[in-house]
Amino acid sequence: MSLWADWSYPTSIRFGAGRIGELVEACAAAGIARPLFVTDPGLAKSSMVDDALAQLRKAGLGVALFSDLKPNPVAGNIDAGIAAFRDGGHDGVVALGGGSALDVGKLIAFMQAQTRPIWDFEDIGDWWTRAREEGIAPIVAVPTTAGTGSEVGRAGVVTNEETHTKKIIFHPLMMPRVVIADPELTVGLPAVLTAGTGMDALAHCLEAYCAPSFHPMSEGIAVEGMRLIAGSLTQAVAEPQDLAARSQMLAAAMMGAVAFQKGLGAIHSLSHPVGALYDTHHGMTNGVFMPYVLAYNRSAIADKIGRLAAWLGLEEASFDGFLGWVLALREEIGVPHTLAELGVDDDRTEEMAAMAVEDPTAASNPVPAR
Numbered sequence: 001m002s003l004w005a006d007w008s009y010p011t012s013i014r015f016g017a018g019r020i021g022e023l024v025e026a027c028a029a030a031g032i033a034r035p036l037f038v039t040d041p042g043l044a045k046s047s048m049v050d051d052a053l054a055q056l057r058k059a060g061l062g063v064a065l066f067s068d069l070k071p072n073p074v075a076g077n078i079d080a081g082i083a084a085f086r087d088g089g090h091d092g093v094v095a096l097g098g099g100s101a102l103d104v105g106k107l108i109a110f111m112q113a114q115t116r117p118i119w120d121f122e123d124i125g126d127w128w129t130r131a132r133e134e135g136i137a138p139i140v141a142v143p144t145t146a147g148t149g150s151e152v153g154r155a156g157v158v159t160n161e162e163t164h165t166k167k168i169i170f171h172p173l174m175m176p177r178v179v180i181a182d183p184e185l186t187v188g189l190p191a192v193l194t195a196g197t198g199m200d201a202l203a204h205c206l207e208a209y210c211a212p213s214f215h216p217m218s219e220g221i222a223v224e225g226m227r228l229i230a231g232s233l234t235q236a237v238a239e240p241q242d243l244a245a246r247s248q249m250l251a252a253a254m255m256g257a258v259a260f261q262k263g264l265g266a267i268h269s270l271s272h273p274v275g276a277l278y279d280t281h282h283g284m285t286n287g288v289f290m291p292y293v294l295a296y297n298r299s300a301i302a303d304k305i306g307r308l309a310a311w312l313g314l315e316e317a318s319f320d321g322f323l324g325w326v327l328a329l330r331e332e333i334g335v336p337h338t339l340a341e342l343g344v345d346d347d348r349t350e351e352m353a354a355m356a357v358e359d360p361t362a363a364s365n366p367v368p369a370r
Contacts, residue, residue, distance in 0.1 A: 003247040010152055010258055013179040015251070017243055020142065020182045023052055023094070024059040030138040030177040032092030034062035036085045038105035039097045041067045043144065048185060052096060052142075064088045069104045072166075072275050072282070074159045075118055081108035085137070092138040095176075098197065099148030099282070102141055103156035106174045109137040123155055123170035123360060131171050141176035144185045146236070146249035147197025147283050149204060149257025151179045159276050165355060166272040181254065183246035191237050195333040198233040198249060200283030202226065203267045203290060204256030209308065210301045211263030211364040218262035223311055225255035230312050237333045263364030266293045266356070273355035280342045287335040288342060291326050300366035
């Protein structure tokens with residue numbers, strides 16, 4: 001089967017090895033002539049970014065680099081990016097990197113057109129309708145990890161440093177116009193980050209599947225995403241040069257992001273405060289919480305998880321069989337079993353518990369969060 005395709009779901013996606021070579025064409029398709037190139041500080045020093053910038057400059061595009069962002073982005077990162085966007089007279093964003101860089105790029109493109117504070121556009125009810133749509137800049141997204149799927153999402157996550165809470169900012173026009181999903185860009189990802197981002201993709205698919213709302217399309221996408229992850233994550237960690245495994249994970253990450261419009265749950269509502277207060281890796285934190293949340297939700301999801309176990313071809317097609325698979329997967333790819341192993345102490349446990357209950361993702365957990 002050829003791992004090369006053009007998709008228009010939910011946006012224009014150029015999928016396949018080597019497709020970063022189409023970056024100039026992608027900018028043209030998005031209507032971008034002067035892109036602000038947003039990436040993280042580590043990637044900013046890489047040959048991958050050097051090559052992409054050279055490609056854009058050779059084509060005569062007025063590109064500038066912005067990389068002032070944290071692994072868990074804060075509002076100040078967005079403000080700095082907006083200043084760079086306006087000062088450089090840019091007309092669009094190319095965001096290359098993991099979820100943090102993609103989210104920051106999307107939020108810059110969105111917020112540079114706004115006059116209200118970023119918190120006025122939190123993903124609550126119809127708050128997105130407060131936005132001024134004129135001037136929201138187009139985005140080309142280039143993921144270098146297979147985890148968040150932010151490249152096909154209409155939201156970005158940013159930490160409010162005053163309240164130490166993660167907020168989801170939403171607007172339909174934050175959806176990138178073009179995605180370049182090139183598995184070759186994920187090959188250099190260290191094993192620990194391949195594992196952590198892979199667990200993020202699994203958490204997205206799993207929580208979307210378990211969320212109690214009616215959305216059979218998202219549910220089906222989530223199931224296939226988990227099948228791809230089950231067949232490729234351990235291989236991607238063990239053999240990072242395996243482009244087939246990298247391709248399957250890249251597709252699964254996008255599928256998870258498409259599926260979770262059905263809802264997320266307590267895995268994410270617990271991870272968000274931990275990440276905001278202790279700056280832990282989001283996907284790895286999801287991986288730590290996953291079996292505990294599964295056990296908490298058992299009374300509401302046991303039958304569904306049994307069906308999922310059968311669809312995944314597990315030896316024991318039951319809730320216990322699936323839970324055992326998750327535990328074995330975590331051990332095989334090096335996901336910690338406790339928060340202490342991520343450097344999280346007990347000092348703020350009650351604070352984090354209260355924040356988790358209030359987190360918007362808790363609302364769609366199968367069992368009410370308490």
